Amino acid sequence: MLRKIANPARLLTFQRTMASTASTGPLVRTELDSQTGYATVILNRAPVNSLSLEFMAEIIKTVDELERSKIRGMILTSPSSKVFCAGLDVLEMVNPSEDRLRSVWRNLQDTWAKLYGTSFPTVALINGHAPAGGCLLALTCEYRIMCSNFSIGLNETQLGLAVPPWLQKTMRNTVGSREAEIACIKGTMFSSEEALKIGLVDELAADKGEAMHKACNYLDTFKNMSPYARSATKLLLRNKKIEDMKRAREDDIDRVVKNVMNSDFQAGLAAYLQSLKDRKK
């Protein structure tokens, strides 16, 4: 349930009640501007918003609540100054139990489907790096505004993971077939400027303040439009892709289990984790 906890002037702050984490506060925070009807959804799993099973479940619940609240638009962002979302929590893939891994991937599919199929307009305010699952979250939104000097992309193949068909399709719809094919196969991470050039993001911003201004400008374009016509058109464009994913979801999960439980993948992942640590030395 969404809980109203403050009402300073026109900004209503809602917080989800949820399991606590190492980070401070709830995993997902929502700030609703009562005048515009725009909700800012703040991903709040420190340090890098990596997507654990429970975090994804909270994102899904939040979107369900926003649908019920009949908001006029959503801005998805992070409180970090460096990371929008670091993708799937890699620890979910280190020698996982098969049941847990199946649930993780199912939640990833559902997170994509839920965000991709919102009736309200959505903007990703990408104020930090967005590799892999971070790029996935951004791709679900209708419009992407990225702060300069960060990176974004589907780098899964670099980790030894195949990019699932439903996500490849989303990438193709965004940047076109040729760019998507090369980017997915190579696992390319793009700078903000490169991402703008290929259409992976729609606008750049110097900082989060400017990005927020641009995000509201995008949502304002729908101010005088029938929400029904807008959302019906969006869902007619997107629903088939969601249905396609759902139809093939068990095969997708089986493929991931085979991929992740493989000993070569586990050895590669251990080396990848070590390389993340070594970067700091």
Ligand SMILES: CCCC/C=C/CC(=O)SCCNC(=O)CCNC(=O)[C@H](O)C(C)(C)COP(=O)(O)OP(=O)(O)OC[C@H]1O[C@@H](n2cnc3c(N)ncnc32)[C@H](O)[C@@H]1OP(=O)(O)O
């Ligand atoms: C295509 C299929 C659909 C989607 C599937 C997705 C699969 C994935 O998403 S796999 C995950 C892919 N993600 C990455 O490759 C990102 C790895 N991380 C980074 O490159 C960097 O951490 C960063 C650029 C995001 C941030 O760099 P920064 O210097 O600010 O912070 P760090 O010191 O590197 O990280 C802090 C802390 O967080 C840990 N960490 C980073 N990423 C993850 C992660 N994805 N899962 C879990 N933990 C992560 C990192 O190891 C550090 O931990 P310690 O402080 O304990 O060392």
